[in-house]
Amino acid sequence: MIQIHNLSKRYDDTLILNHTSFTLPSKGLICLLGASGSGKSTLLHLLAGFDSQYSGDITVWGTSIGKLNADELCAYRRDHIGFVFQNYHLLSGYTVLENILLACELNPSIEEENRKNAKELLNKLGLSQKTDAKIENLSGGQKQRAAIARALIRNPRIVLADEPTGALDRSNSNELMGLLKEISKDRLVVVITHDQKICSFADEVIHIENGKMIAKGIDAGTDLTDQPVLSLNKTVKGSAFKRGLKNFNVHLIRYMAVSLAISIGILAFMLSLSSGNRMEESISDFKDKNTAYNNGYIKGEDDGTVYELLNSDERIENVYNQYKITDVTLRLGDKTEVMAEKYPQPKATESMSYGTMPKAGEQEIALSPSLAKKFEKDIRNLLGKELALEYGEKEYMLTISGIYNAGYDDFFVSSDIEKEIYINADKEKSYSISYDVTDFEDIVAVSQMLADHNIDSKTSAKEVGALQSTFKGLNRLFLIVSILILAIGLSISTVLLIKLQNSRYKEIGLLSALGFNRGTIRRIIVSENLLLSAMSVIFNAVLVGCTYLIGMIFDVAIIITPLQILLSIISTGVVVILISILASYKLIRTEPAAALRK
Numbered sequence: 001m002i003q004i005h006n007l008s009k010r011y012d013d014t015l016i017l018n019h020t021s022f023t024l025p026s027k028g029l030i031c032l033l034g035a036s037g038s039g040k041s042t043l044l045h046l047l048a049g050f051d052s053q054y055s056g057d058i059t060v061w062g063t064s065i066g067k068l069n070a071d072e073l074c075a076y077r078r079d080h081i082g083f084v085f086q087n088y089h090l091l092s093g094y095t096v097l098e099n100i101l102l103a104c105e106l107n108p109s110i111e112e113e114n115r116k117n118a119k120e121l122l123n124k125l126g127l128s129q130k131t132d133a134k135i136e137n138l139s140g141g142q143k144q145r146a147a148i149a150r151a152l153i154r155n156p157r158i159v160l161a162d163e164p165t166g167a168l169d170r171s172n173s174n175e176l177m178g179l180l181k182e183i184s185k186d187r188l189v190v191v192i193t194h195d196q197k198i199c200s201f202a203d204e205v206i207h208i209e210n211g212k213m214i215a216k217g218i219d220a221g222t223d224l225t226d227q228p229v230l231s232l233n234k235t236v237k238g239s240a241f242k243r244g245l246k247n248f249n250v251h252l253i254r255y256m257a258v259s260l261a262i263s264i265g266i267l268a269f270m271l272s273l274s275s276g277n278r279m280e281e282s283i284s285d286f287k288d289k290n291t292a293y294n295n296g297y298i299k300g301e302d303d304g305t306v307y308e309l310l311n312s313d314e315r316i317e318n319v320y321n322q323y324k325i326t327d328v329t330l331r332l333g334d335k336t337e338v339m340a341e342k343y344p345q346p347k348a349t350e351s352m353s354y355g356t357m358p359k360a361g362e363q364e365i366a367l368s369p370s371l372a373k374k375f376e377k378d379i380r381n382l383l384g385k386e387l388a389l390e391y392g393e394k395e396y397m398l399t400i401s402g403i404y405n406a407g408y409d410d411f412f413v414s415s416d417i418e419k420e421i422y423i424n425a426d427k428e429k430s431y432s433i434s435y436d437v438t439d440f441e442d443i444v445a446v447s448q449m450l451a452d453h454n455i456d457s458k459t460s461a462k463e464v465g466a467l468q469s470t471f472k473g474l475n476r477l478f479l480i481v482s483i484l485i486l487a488i489g490l491s492i493s494t495v496l497l498i499k500l501q502n503s504r505y506k507e508i509g510l511l512s513a514l515g516f517n518r519g520t521i522r523r524i525i526v527s528e529n530l531l532l533s534a535m536s537v538i539f540n541a542v543l544v545g546c547t548y549l550i551g552m553i554f555d556v557a558i559i560i561t562p563l564q565i566l567l568s569i570i571s572t573g574v575v576v577i578l579i580s581i582l583a584s585y586k587l588i589r590t591e592p593a594a595a596l597r598k
């Protein structure tokens with residue numbers, strides 16, 4: 001029997017049930033009557049363990065359900081309660097049979113028996129033709145019968161039905177009540193109704209008036225001798241992943257829309273980043289073409305002050321004095337050219353016709369066109385050839401790395417070769433100083449520092465400055481755009497995922513009402529979220545591929561580094577999982593009564 005003692009229930013300031021006490025028998029058919037809004041459904045939800053926010057006590061077969069923990073309450077709902085909802089709460093996208101078997105999902109070991117029982121019930125309820133029909137294609141009355149079948153399938157000891165005949169005609173109502181009367185011989189069946197004729201089936205009629213339960217009718221008597229014990233088996237069977245997969249399939253279109261939106265957001269962010277990469281590439285292009293971009297040259301005699309200033313600056317390296325040298329011989333094949341005087345010249349301000357300036361650490365030489373022509377008519381052919389440079393007693397074998405645009409006979413050699421040559425030079429007075437700026441970013445600042453000291457240096461600072469100011473502005477712009485795109489993408493994704501989760505309150509409320517515990521529901525949702533995340537990752541990868549393809553077709557090079565691609569794919573997955581966890585946090589924790597009302 002169920003003993004209701006001093007039960008009160010309020011919603012905010014409204015008292016619905018007011019210190020009411022009543023004892024319901026262990027078997028028999030009870031009809032619950034009352035004006036609309038009097039609290040009939042509320043009472044049924046409390047008896048079913050859908051809502052634990054009340055005062056007073058409900059004792060079922062000697063156990064107070066208010067004292068049960070969350071898992072025990074789930075076991076109570078799953079193993080002892082069959083509930084017929086006023087609004088059916090059947091899952092769209094699933095068949096009638098699947099909806100009914102949902103109640104047995106936590107006991108899949110007897111799957112065949114469950115199916116057989118479900119079909120028998122459908123037969124009894126006149127729904128056998130609709131076994132495999134999608135629930136959304138059923139009429140109101142058919143849905144009601146499917147909901148009744150789901151409540152009865154596990155043969156529960158307590159059946160609570162909220163207006164089960166509301167959508168049925170008289171003959172179907174009578175048939176159903178006949179069935180409920182039949183099963184009430186060995187269990188308790190409580191039926192909410194507004195129909196007085198239905199009450200003729202009842203063993204007892206209870207009215208709810210002013211928050212109190214009042215008996216009106218024949219008392220079925222409280223059968224204390226036949227009182228079962230409330231067994232609570234907390235073992236959970238059934239695969240949460242299987243249900244998650246099914247749900248994912250049913251909601252596939254919705255999930256696809258969400259993952260597409262998220263992937264597009266992250267792709268847009270990546271494309272924006274790609275513009276930043278393009279700038280990086282332009283800078284590296286500039287560096288490749290202007291191999292002497294970081295070199296500086298200061299002409300004039302120095303008493304050591306300029307040299308000291310350069311040497312003491314941490315941004316500067318490879319500082320050395322340059323000297324005029326005489327009688328330099330260049331030999332290539334059978335052609336020899338002697339330069340009576342060779343003056344050091346600024347390297348960074350020269351532009352290249354072909355090839356590159358000699359690089360430090362390499363045995364290289366670059367020639368001016370007029371000098372190059374003395375060795376070969378088509379000066380381009382000289383690139384990569386070996387040229388011997390003789391100075392003093394020494395000979396250096398150098399590779400011709402480039403031809404630069406000076407209008408007189410001249411050459412540059414790699415800085416380490418140049419320094420070696422100066423060992424034998426007349427070092428009475430230096431002609432100029434050469435230095436390198438270690439970091440590209442510091443070139444302009446170093447030139448400015450020298451200008452502040454009234455030192456005139458020849459560098460590529462002007463070009464680098466122009467490049468930097470253009471790129472700095474654009475970079476900032478793209479960074480802002482990227483962050484904006486990411487923020488918009490994340491906001492849209494969050495809203496979509498929250499909407500997706502919010503649309504599922506009823507479904508999750510139903511699972512909870514059927515006895516799925518919080519852990520199982522969490523695992524179902526996590527499975528779906530993992531599937532959603534995997535789908536988003538795949539979409540993201542496909543979209544990146546398509547973008548590359550479109551870029552190739554329309555000849556727009558899209559620069560995204562493999563690391564950025566990997567990061568974007570991983571972040572898509574992580575973003576989806578994190579937002580899903582956040583969005584489903586409340587969903588998992590909502591009690592069935594509240595979830596089903598949303």
Ligand SMILES: Nc1ncnc2c1ncn2[C@@H]1O[C@H](COP(=O)(O)OP(=O)(O)OP(=O)(O)O)[C@@H](O)[C@H]1O
Nearest residue numbers: 011016034035036037038039040041042043594597
């Ligand atoms: N979750 C809730 N939050 C706030 N108010 C609620 C909530 N659930 C029910 N109520 C209110 O409690 C009162 C009783 O509702 P309940 O559904 O139990 O009535 P009822 O007797 O079953 O009505 P009906 O016969 O129309 O179905 C109503 O005024 C309803 O608006």
